[in-house]
Amino acid sequence: MTFDDPQLGRRDRKKRQTRTALATAALRLVAERGLDQVTVEEISEAADVSARTFFNYFPTKDDALVGDTEVDRVRVLRALAAVPAEQPALEAMRRAFVELVDEMQGDAELWLLRMRVVVQHPVLLARLVSGNATTEQALVSAVADRTGLPVDHGYPALVVAVAGAALRTAMVRWAACGGAGSLATLLDEAFAAVAAGLPDPRTG
Template sequence: MPVGTPVTPRKLVCSLCKFARTVFAVTTTEGRRDRRKRQTRATLSTTALRMVAEHGLDHVTVDEISEAAGVSPRTFFNYFGCKDEAVVGNAVVDEARLDARLAAVPADVPAVAALRTAFAELVDDIQADRDLWSLRMQVVERNPALLSRLVTIGVRNERTITAAVAARLGLPGDHDYPALVAAVTGAALRSCLGQWARSGGTRPLTDLVDEAFAALAAGLPEPAHHP
């Protein structure tokens, strides 16, 4: 890019996401045990989701999910507290992974852009599992009881993001700014997921998230009106 060329929020966000995919691919190390645990958790969640989609939330038990996933009920409860949590379980933000990803982003990058960079892998994973996430949203829509579980997870995620942003900026945990950043970025992600699901995935989720975070970074300017 020529010297003096202005960098728009969209260009900054996209450049940082490319940076994230390169750096995290090189620096992220995952031991065999951690990888196996992550795979087991994903298998349990996917199994629970598909069984509930087929039979209904009230007609599937933890024992049946465990048997179908090839593990014991005791193993199931090592990963999830209940059946409902397994159905929506992959929506939890991992605190340690988020901290590591934020730490890899240069310190002069603003908080919103830094979070978009840190979320790059999560967004890529969701997009890669489009059919599964679409099914999850359908299951939640058909089973309102799961909404409270999603709300609980959302609150937990906001607290995780708030703490990570506060640590990055050197602010006290009760400062308003990290909580505000966590709230607006969380809302942006939820909005993008909803738009992505409603469109049937016709637009890449990564593009929707890039646009949303660029709009946040720019102060949410009103979109141009089209006749």
């Protein structure tokens, strides 16, 4: 949804604008100064809100940098549930990422800045996709349900880990070319390579 989406009320649009302003301010300041040289107070001032308002939207500075992982988790889980059950688990994960990738491509300026920051600070990169343990476990549980395996079986966790790595790889490549290419195409390439068993390119 965009800020002008008629499905959003005025209050919700304002909240979304404030969230985006805070995230953009955080990313720009960290890109300029470095992760440890930027405070929540400085981010809030740059976004023209109070520090108290900042914490209404993000629990920490890092959360403002990586985006709204809770919303992303809900979106991906919803998309995964909509994939027909007969689809292999890895393909289902690829399809579940499509909506998220489309949103990134549509808001390329913000996401390219975000990728610039997380590449500079690798501690943020894992959080960018997996979000946190809650997100990862939710995806593992969803894959376990799809495959009929117990949640503590190794396969669901491996699928989620590999899918996350494929998405991160595509995002890093997309950022490296300044967003000139298609993130969706890079995602498909990454998943295709994994599905093929990652054959050694030297063997032809």
